[in-house]
Amino acid sequence: MNVTEAITARKSVRAYLDTPVPADVLEKIVEAGRWAPNAGPIQLSVVRNAELRKKINDVTLDAMAHSGIEFLRQRAALPGYQPLYDAPVLILISGPVTIPISAVNAAVSAENMLLQATGAGLGSCFLLSLTLAFDGADGSDLLQKAGIPDGYRVQCAVIVGYAAPESKFTTGERTIKGAVSYID
Amino acid sequence: MNVTEAITARKSVRAYLDTPVPADVLEKIVEAGRWAPNAGPIQLSVVRNAELRKKINDVTLDAMAHSGIEFLRQRAALPGYQPLYDAPVLILISGPVTIPISAVNAAVSAENMLLQATGAGLGSCFLLSLTLAFDGADGSDLLQKAGIPDGYRVQCAVIVGYAAPESKFTTGERTIKGAVSYID
Numbered sequence: 001m002n003v004t005e006a007i008t009a010r011k012s013v014r015a016y017l018d019t020p021v022p023a024d025v026l027e028k029i030v031e032a033g034r035w036a037p038n039a040g041p042i043q044l045s046v047v048r049n050a051e052l053r054k055k056i057n058d059v060t061l062d063a064m065a066h067s068g069i070e071f072l073r074q075r076a077a078l079p080g081y082q083p084l085y086d087a088p089v090l091i092l093i094s095g096p097v098t099i100p101i102s103a104v105n106a107a108v109s110a111e112n113m114l115l116q117a118t119g120a121g122l123g124s125c126f127l128l129s130l131t132l133a134f135d136g137a138d139g140s141d142l143l144q145k146a147g148i149p150d151g152y153r154v155q156c157a158v159i160v161g162y163a164a165p166e167s168k169f170t171t172g173e174r175t176i177k178g179a180v181s182y183i184d
Numbered sequence: 185m186n187v188t189e190a191i192t193a194r195k196s197v198r199a200y201l202d203t204p205v206p207a208d209v210l211e212k213i214v215e216a217g218r219w220a221p222n223a224g225p226i227q228l229s230v231v232r233n234a235e236l237r238k239k240i241n242d243v244t245l246d247a248m249a250h251s252g253i254e255f256l257r258q259r260a261a262l263p264g265y266q267p268l269y270d271a272p273v274l275i276l277i278s279g280p281v282t283i284p285i286s287a288v289n290a291a292v293s294a295e296n297m298l299l300q301a302t303g304a305g306l307g308s309c310f311l312l313s314l315t316l317a318f319d320g321a322d323g324s325d326l327l328q329k330a331g332i333p334d335g336y337r338v339q340c341a342v343i344v345g346y347a348a349p350e351s352k353f354t355t356g357e358r359t360i361k362g363a364v365s366y367i368d
Binding site: 001002003004005006007008010012028030031032033034035036037038039041042043044045046047048049052101103104107108109110111112114115116118119125126128145146147149156176177178179180181182183184 | 185186187188189190191192194196212214215216217218219220221222223225226227228229230231232233236285287288291292293294295296298299300302303309310312329330331333340360361362363364365366367368
């Protein structure tokens with residue numbers, strides 16, 4: 001798939017099949033994250049472990065429900081809603097809390113992985129709400145289980161897997177966003 | 185160019201030819217920025233105007249020199265250093281200051297544009313230091329000239345153009361970054 005096609009085909013997939021992601025495909029996705037323009041260290045933790053994914057999912061769901069942020073509270077209240085959408089692979093992207101641009105470093109790596117996954121025919125989704133789980137009371141336990149280095153924060157995450165035919169949690173039609181002005 | 189090639193070929197180009205970027209190529213780069221996974225509004229300001237680019241360049245250079253950040257101070261002190269590297273096109277990516285994730289929204293859009301530019305055979309570079317210019321004393325004037333809406337902050341930027349054969353400001357060998365761990 002050429003780069004333009006990958007950019008326009010990429011969308012937020014919110015329902016996944018059980019089918020595992022082949023190891024070589026996953027390695028290429030992770031490698032794509034490492035080729036991003038990072039000005040500072042990042043850590044990619046690739047969580048295939050089902051128990052840990054469920055734990056992160058459940059803590060995130062609870063944190064969303066109690067976040068005080070109306071959009072997140074409403075999402076968490078939807079029947080059957082799971083923040084990790086049962087994806088078979090979760091990739092956590094973390095960076096040092098002492099570096100203000102860690103969030104930006106993580107985001108550009110995430111985008112590379114989303115596009116590489118799209119090119120490989122996989123569904124994917126960029127996740128931010130799960131940072132609530134790692135920043136909350138259960139955070140230090142989750143950080144340890146996920147192998148995040150001391151002093152690092154989970155800045156964002158990506159889920160990947162084979163897309164299920166239908167998702168009841170898709171938030172809307174896929175449209176192009178962003179206003180543009182030319183200053184000539 | 186396929187998506188994997190674009191991801192691995194993308195690099196930070198810090199010297200540009202005068203050659204203008206064709207309008208249709210630039211429009212595709214800008215459109216790529218609008219297809220990113222943004223959870224909130226962003227504004228893309230495409231600055232081709234030479235006078236405004238020079239003003240932003242000069243204010244950034246001064247801000248870097250007085251930033252108190254040693255790395256930025258050292259870069260600014262390099263003979264002939266120009267923060268915008270004389271690129272013919274500067275794309276400012278801004279988002280509302282009231283949305284905490286505006287920086288992340290801007291970053292994923294930036295990465296899309298960098299990859300689209302790479303696929304089109306153009307050089308590009310992700311810029312963060314120029315946010316100093318817009319956040320500083322001359323900021324409101326620059327924001328107005330660049331057509332940035334009220335309440336928006338320039339979160340990051342991308343420069344694009346045809347790469348010059350050599351750059352004396354390249355910071356080091358292009359290497360893959362980011363530590364990886366698998367949690368199975």
